[in-house]
Amino acid sequence: MTHIAMSGLTEMQKYWLITGSVGPRPIALVTSLARDGLCNAAPFSAFNYMGEDPPLFAIAVVRYGSESHRLGEEKDTLLNIKEREEFVVNMVDEPIVERAVQCGSDFPSHVSEPEAVGLTLAPSTLVKVPRIAEAPISWECRLFRILDITNQRAIVFGEILAMYFREDLIDEEKLRVRVDRFEPYGRLGGPNYCRTTDRIRLPVPTYLSSAGVPRE
Ligand SMILES: Cc1cc2nc3c(=O)[nH]c(=O)nc-3n(C[C@H](O)[C@H](O)[C@H](O)COP(=O)(O)O)c2cc1C
DSSP: OOOOOSTTOOHHHHHHHHHHHSOSBOOEEEEEEOTTSOEEEEEEOSEEEEEETTEEEEEEEEOOOTTSTTTTOOOHHHHHHHHHSEEEEEEOBHHHHHHHHHTTSOOOTTSOHHHHHTOOEEOOSSSSSOEETTOSEEEEEEEEEEEEOSSSEEEEEEEEEEEEEOGGGEETTTTEEOTTTOOBOEEOSTTOEEOOOSOOOOOOOOSSTTSSOOOO
16 A cells, blocks of 8 residues: 655645545535626535535535636635525536536636526525526525635535425435436546446445334
């Protein structure tokens, strides 16, 4: 095994080692509204769920780096979330993955990414921020808390208020997602992505069968 200590590495070296190790990561295509009402969309893969009661998730947002003409600027998504305290997380599957990734380009603030890449906006119910009509699942979210890690990086905790599902993806009787039909894309290191269509089922066995409830 090759052993590499984090101390002494540059930020980018750590970035490549960490993001090359954590994968596949889910992709949140976040829609948010600017002060003037312009709808912004950007993908985030430093994203995961953090609990259900309250229904929380987290997204890490870093300022624009030296790869961008917007070096040092705060991302529009974070500005908009701070301003309006609400946003929408849209899940990304095969039909929209390329357009979702294009939204990750450093468009100037006055450009609406969904329009620029050909994604359709649809009204939400509980928040003013539109969702992406083509997304298989969208969450209407309210800002829960922002944790400022450094002046470069913030972790946004969001609370899910409601969810939209494409009709075939939800078993309304059981209130379960039909995971066999939901095919989100995953992000690996750099510009590498994967499909999630090759499945296996591995139920966790109950160690002490006289206690506890088996999980499906
Ligand atoms: C698949 C993908 C995942 C990304 N994940 C993140 C992330 O987790 N955090 C982040 O700060 N930027 C991430 N980015 C970069 C942002 O999407 C990009 O900087 C975008 O332009 C921000 O847009 P905004 O200024 O409209 O918010 C990601 C880009 C792509 C393509």
